[in-house]
Amino acid sequence: MTHPSAAPTLTAGIRLVVLDMAGTTVADGGLVERAFAAAAAELGVEPGSAEHAEHLGYVRATMGESKISVFRHLFGDEDRARRANTAFEKAYGDLVAVGLIAPVPGARETVEELAGGGRTVVLTTGFARVTQDAILTALGWRDLVPLTLCPADAGGRGRPFPDMVLEAFVRTKAAEDVRQVAVVGDTSYDVLSGVRAGAGLVAGVRTGAHGDDAFRAAGATHVLDSVTGLPALLAGDR
Template identity: 65%
Template sequence: MAGTTVADDGLVETAFRAALPDHTPDQLAYVQATMGESKIKVFRHLLAGDETRAQHANAAFEHAYARLVDEGACTEVPGARETIERLRADGRTVVLTTGFARTTQDRLLRALGWQDLADLTLCPADAGRGRPHPDLPLTALLRTRAADDVRQLAVCGDTVSDVRSGLSAGAGLVAAVLTGAHTEPDLRAAGAHHVLPSITDLPGLL
């Protein structure tokens, strides 16, 4: 969601700074490099496996991000709603996935008025593991029963971890967009089949 259909505008980094106010430049760089991944996994890495501190930092991150959303800092990527509506009108099944916790994802959906926009929404807790593992796209396919072959699955995201997740799931199309965290060279190096300016270009590609 964030960076692909939801404009990020630095909200993830702002929430991270609030969660770990004594962070180092290397830790911030790691957060930037792992955009799209499950946030609890990121904090476990940053805090050397200290589960208590990781859980505390993750809760602080989610609280800070939720506050930003409630303050109106959350907007859609221009044309995202219309794109999702078009995909569904064309008979495609749309699943929105995130690396955030379910409570944060639901808050985002409410803030945007997107509660019924997609066929399904998933967070890492729904699938077992977050990105870059294949669990989220495969869970989307299994729960919706929208296709009989993983090659009929299309994955689109703004991060390297999105790309790796789609490839690991065996998706027939893995597209990246340039409205989020990572650059075109990084996305292509990760193996994206296509790099698009925006999610609004996805229907034409399909």
């Protein structure tokens, strides 16, 4: 579905597609919240407390943002933030290791279809590299795309900064103009990073954390039920 007030996009001209992972191509299934609970416990936040509820609300609202940035906001000083982040990454990795993760239905096939049509696909995340690699390994996706990026790969700033999108643009050299880039994600932070990067197409997908109102407020040009709708959109069928 196209945002009614969005400017027309030249979908046929898209050469680089930057896709988020958890919630967009990977079915997270609540693992972020479960891993956050472990991180909060590490910092002495009692489950069921008002503080825990407040923190969880912030985590939900900022899905898509670099996790270390989230913990800096929640816990203040750098040492506590890093302790929380380490606990989070370990807990999330443990959940992935026991098989509690799966692709969004049709996501792999969508990536392969986009690549088969001559477009370059990059996978990005707000997780640390160790967690991103654990997810890619668990799904058998280590060789699925030519480039994967986490915040540390783009100078340390994650979403909603445009850095990972621009890093993908610079590294792949797949496009001549940022307007030939499509950015797709399940959060307003994904959308905002694409808008700030100047991407020609910025789509929110309904398979993850945020919904249509948040996507539109962030400036999405399109909203899709799933990433699987992207090839048809780029083909001009919608």
